[in-house]
Amino acid sequence: MIPNGWRVMAPLMNGDAMNRPMPAEGRRQLRPTDVKRLNRQWRRQTHGRLALLLDSVTQPFNVGSIIRSAAAFGVERIWLAGNTAPPEHPLARKTSLGTERLVTFEREHSAAAAAKAAAGAGFHVVAVELADGATALHEAALEPDVCLALGNEDHGCSPALLAAAAAVVYVPQVGRVGSLNVAAAAAVALAEARRREWAASRAAADPRAAGERA
DSSP states (O other): OTTTTTGGGGGGTTGGGGOOOOOGGGGOOOOOOHHHHHHHHHHOOOOOEEEEEEOOOOOOHHHHHHHHHHHTTEEEEEEEEOOOTTTTHHHHHHTTGGGGGSSEEEEESSSSHHHHHHHHHEEEEEEEEEOTTEEGGGOOOSSSSSSEEEOOOTTSSSHHHHHHHHHHOOOOOOOOOOOOOOHHHHHHHHHHHHHHEEEHHHHEEEEHHHHHOO
């Protein structure tokens, strides 16, 4: 069963070949020009601002992976706080694959200062953490302009960040593991933030579709 909301993605690409049934034998990977065209279609339907706050994410390969996901989902700014590895670290660049040029970075000495700066820039700061009182990501209210905050690989979000955040969310899991890798959690949260925006856009354009999902 496809979760509510994810199934809205393909219908948004009106007239695109991706939205037309195709025999299994005719399926193929998109060519680079097709991918660019597809991405442009999604950009036209994307208006909300996204940002990230990294609280002492110390492993460069995690920072690089997060940067690549950030660029893919149109994050405009990343606040680097505490001991977060620099984007220019060779191992970060190895996983970001040059996408760091597509994102603006701001460095703050503490997560609390970074959260204050993000809020001052008009973002609703939401920490992603398994914490008391946290709301499941898919049920949380994600503002149009949201800054998702993620913490250290071992210790998670600092108490100062949890106190400074306007809300705390977590990614539901059913496996017997304690948590997700921070880069994976960032990608999941970014995808959900965009999915929510695209679903709302479709509901506004087609109220009947909203009724079907209710």
